[in-house]
Amino acid sequence: MPPGVPSLSAPALIALVLIPILLYIRRRLAWRYRSHGRPLPPGPHGLPVIGNMFNLPKFKQWLGFQKLSVIYGDILHFEVLGDSIVVLGSAEVIMEFLDKRSANTSDRTENVLIELTGADVSFGFMPYGNWWRRHRRAFWQHFRPQAVLNHYSVQQTMATRFLAKLLEDPSRFKDHIRYTFSAALMELLYDIQVADEDDEYLSLVEPVLEGVSEGLVPGRYLVEVLPILRYVPDWVPGAGFKRRFLTWRTAAHELKNVPAEHVKEAMERQEGGQCVVRDLLTKVISTGVEGPALAEEWLIIKDVATVAFAAGSDTTFSTLQTTFLAMSLYPEVLKKAQAELDAIVGPTRLPNFGDKDSLVYVNAIIREASRWLPVLPLGVPHCTSADDELHGYFIPKGTVLLPNVWAGMHDPQVFPDPEVFRPERFIRDGKLDTTVRDPFHFTFGFGRRICPGRYFAESSMFINISAVLHVFDIGPPVDEAGVPIKVVPELTDGLIAYPQDCRCTIKPRSPAAEKLISKSAQAERAH
Numbered sequence: 001m002p003p004g005v006p007s008l009s010a011p012a013l014i015a016l017v018l019i020p021i022l023l024y025i026r027r028r029l030a031w032r033y034r035s036h037g038r039p040l041p042p043g044p045h046g047l048p049v050i051g052n053m054f055n056l057p058k059f060k061q062w063l064g065f066q067k068l069s070v071i072y073g074d075i076l077h078f079e080v081l082g083d084s085i086v087v088l089g090s091a092e093v094i095m096e097f098l099d100k101r102s103a104n105t106s107d108r109t110e111n112v113l114i115e116l117t118g119a120d121v122s123f124g125f126m127p128y129g130n131w132w133r134r135h136r137r138a139f140w141q142h143f144r145p146q147a148v149l150n151h152y153s154v155q156q157t158m159a160t161r162f163l164a165k166l167l168e169d170p171s172r173f174k175d176h177i178r179y180t181f182s183a184a185l186m187e188l189l190y191d192i193q194v195a196d197e198d199d200e201y202l203s204l205v206e207p208v209l210e211g212v213s214e215g216l217v218p219g220r221y222l223v224e225v226l227p228i229l230r231y232v233p234d235w236v237p238g239a240g241f242k243r244r245f246l247t248w249r250t251a252a253h254e255l256k257n258v259p260a261e262h263v264k265e266a267m268e269r270q271e272g273g274q275c276v277v278r279d280l281l282t283k284v285i286s287t288g289v290e291g292p293a294l295a296e297e298w299l300i301i302k303d304v305a306t307v308a309f310a311a312g313s314d315t316t317f318s319t320l321q322t323t324f325l326a327m328s329l330y331p332e333v334l335k336k337a338q339a340e341l342d343a344i345v346g347p348t349r350l351p352n353f354g355d356k357d358s359l360v361y362v363n364a365i366i367r368e369a370s371r372w373l374p375v376l377p378l379g380v381p382h383c384t385s386a387d388d389e390l391h392g393y394f395i396p397k398g399t400v401l402l403p404n405v406w407a408g409m410h411d412p413q414v415f416p417d418p419e420v421f422r423p424e425r426f427i428r429d430g431k432l433d434t435t436v437r438d439p440f441h442f443t444f445g446f447g448r449r450i451c452p453g454r455y456f457a458e459s460s461m462f463i464n465i466s467a468v469l470h471v472f473d474i475g476p477p478v479d480e481a482g483v484p485i486k487v488v489p490e491l492t493d494g495l496i497a498y499p500q501d502c503r504c505t506i507k508p509r510s511p512a513a514e515k516l517i518s519k520s521a522q523a524e525r526a527h
C-alpha cells in the first residue's frame, strides 16, 4: 500500500464489492419481473451507455430502417441513452400495435424541441390524457365528416383562386399552393379574408411551419439529447440555434393569439361572420362557464385553431407538390385523368364535390400520390403508456414507436414496382378496389391518434387536384434551350417530407380551358 493511502477494513472491502453486485442482481430481477423474461426485440448491438446512438440511420431514416428490417425482422429495437425505440417495419405489425392496441400506444414522447420550436401549441404533440382529449373533442366538432361539408364552399372558392394564380404566374406554383391552403383555413377558422400578397396574418404562418419541418428533425440539434444546452447564454459560440428557436416560438404564439383575439374583439363589437373560433367560443359561453374555467376553454379554442395550420398546411402542401411532380413524369396518367374529367365534368365548368364519387381515376391518383411519396414517411412517433408485449418481445413503458409507413407503402408484394406511379393499382372493374391496401389507412396515422383533419384534407386535395388536372397540362421542366430536364422523384429529409425537386411546366390545356379559369375566377370575385 503506498504511504498516505488509507487502508480499507475487511468489511468495507466486502461491502465495496458486494453492493454493486447486489444492485446489479436487483436490477436484473426487477427487469425479469417486469418483462416476464421476454427479450427485447432484435436490433443492432450498441455501445455501453450511448447504446445504438450511432446505429440509427442519419438521413431518410425510413430507407435505413427498411434495410435493417431485412436483417432483424419487422420489429426493430434500438436503445439510445437508456431509452427504447421500436421501429414497426411492416403494415401488419403497424396496424396490430398502433391501431388495434392503441389503448397503450397513443402517448407522445417528451422532447424539448417541441416546446423550443413552439410546436407545443399543437395538441398533436401533447401527451395522451384528458387535456389532449379536450382539445381533440373541440377540434372534431368542426372537422368530422358531417362538419367538413360546411367547409366545401370555401374550399371550392379557394381552388378557383388557385387556378387563376397558376394561370397568372405558373412559375410560383408552390407559393400558390401554400396561399390556397392557408387562405382557406384563415377564412374558416377566423373569418379573415387574407390579401393576395404580403398578408400580415399569412406572414405569421410561414415561420411556424418552418419551425415544425426544420426544428423537429430528429438528431439535428444537440439540445434534443442535452436539454441543459437551452440555457447557454446567447453569446456563446454555437448558440445561434437559440435565435432560430425564438423566431419560431414567437411566431407560433402570435399565430395562436393574434387572429383569435381579432375574432373575440369582433364578437364584443357584435360584428364579424361565422367561423370555427366564434362558434366554439359561443358554445362555451352559452354553458355559463366563467373565470378560470372560461380562460381554460379559451386556451383550448386558440390551440385548436392554431393546430389546423401546424398539422394541416404542410402535409397537404407536400401531397399537392407530389401530384404535380407525378403528372410531369407520367404524361399518360395525366391524359387518362383528363379523359375522365372531360367525360364527367365537361368543358363548360370546373369539377365540384358532387363529382367526387364519379371521378374514380382522379381519386386513384390522390391515393397513389399519398403512397408514392408519403408526406410523413415515419408517421408521427407514438409512445407506450405501460409495459407491453408484441410477438413475444418485451416493449417497456415509454418506448418510442416509429411506424415505417414508407416500407408499408413500398412493399413490392402488395404494390408491384413500388417506385412507379401507377394509379391503376387502386382500380378494379371501373371502381376503387377496396381489397387493395388503402394508403389513407396509413398516411393519416393510427388508432386514437389518427389524423382528425383527414376528411378536410381529403376534400381539399380532391377539389384542388381535380380542378388543376381539368384545365392545365403539366410537363417536365425545360432548360434555356427548351430541352426537358430530368427530375428524379425523391423526398427531402425530416419529419414532414416534400418532393426534393418538383419543377415542372404548367400551361392551360386549351384556349377554352384558359377562358373557363378566367370566367370562374370572375364569377367567384363577383359572388
Ligand code: HEM
Residues within 6 Å of the ligand: 123, 124, 125, 126, 136, 139, 143, 307, 308, 309, 311, 312, 313, 315, 316, 319, 375, 376, 379, 380, 381, 382, 443, 444, 445, 446, 447, 448, 449, 450, 451, 452, 453, 454, 456, 457
Ligand atoms: C395530406 C394531408 C395530411 C396528412 C397526410 C396527415 C397526416 C397526419 C398524421 C400521420 C398524423 C399523426 C397521426 C398519428 O399519430 O398516428 C396527423 C395528426 C394530426 N393531423 Fe393530420 N394530416 C393531414 C392533414 C391534416 C389537416 C388538413 C389537418 C387540420 C385541418 C390535420 C390535423 C391534424 C391534427 C390536429 C393531428 C394531431 C392528432 C393527435 O395527435 O391527436 N391534418 N396527421
